[in-house]
Amino acid sequence: MTISTPAAAKAVCEMRDWQVSNLALQKILYVAQMVHLGRFGAPLVPESFEAWDYGPVIPSLYRQVRMFGAQPIKDVFYDARPLPEGAEKATLNEVVPFLAPFTPGQLVNLTHWQNGAWAKVYRPSTRGIIIPNEAIADEFRARQQST
Template sequence: MTVPTLSAAKYLCEASEWSLSNLKLQKLLYISHMMHLGRTGTPLIDGHFEAWDYGPVEPSLYHHVKAFGRNEIGPVFHTVAPVTDPVAKDVMERTFQSLRNMTPGQLVGVTHWDQGAWAQHYRPDTRGAVIPNEAILEEYARRLKSGS
């Protein structure tokens, strides 16, 4: 089941006890989305990712939390519905727990994988280059095959 982007972001922020920056949140959400696509064949979120300089970004989420800059995101999802889908929650929780200790820079490195969907769609100094879910699903399959 696909969930609203902001609901997924709220879930990850709550799981981190509100310790995520916009950059780290974006990377955790992208990896969660990829894992959900790979495991269920359906997108995690109802939004889309674009190939920005620092990796995949969901633009509506970026604009919702950009006022925090590099700082930790505060509780700005007051009217956002919680995630109720148990599969979505499980994928996000597993992703968060396995990557929680990585720095934002390390997560950027993960999402900049040269065989990944971001690398295929990134154009320097360009925003708006959508990363199709099909490419994200292919990245999932390549990562499984390569053990990355």
């Protein structure tokens, strides 16, 4: 099962007391997607990430919150339902606190890992390049082996 992207985004923002920027939100959700794919073989959210200059991005989410720029996102997720108990909520409950100390720049560096899925498909100044979920799951496994 997946959860909606707005529901996942709202959950991340709530866990971070609404002190998360668009850039940081995108990277946190990407890491959560990676962990979830790696552990359960299924995506956390149904939408694909694209390889943008500053790392993985879900374009529809970007458009929804871009008005906040680098400032903390305010609640624009009016139709997002609370997360049900389950693996998806557990993934976010693990990933979000783990990444809390990371600055947006550190999150960008984390997602730009040279052996990672983003780096394998990224082309400078090009949008629309989907990062395949299989590659994201492979990144999870590669990171597990490198630790």
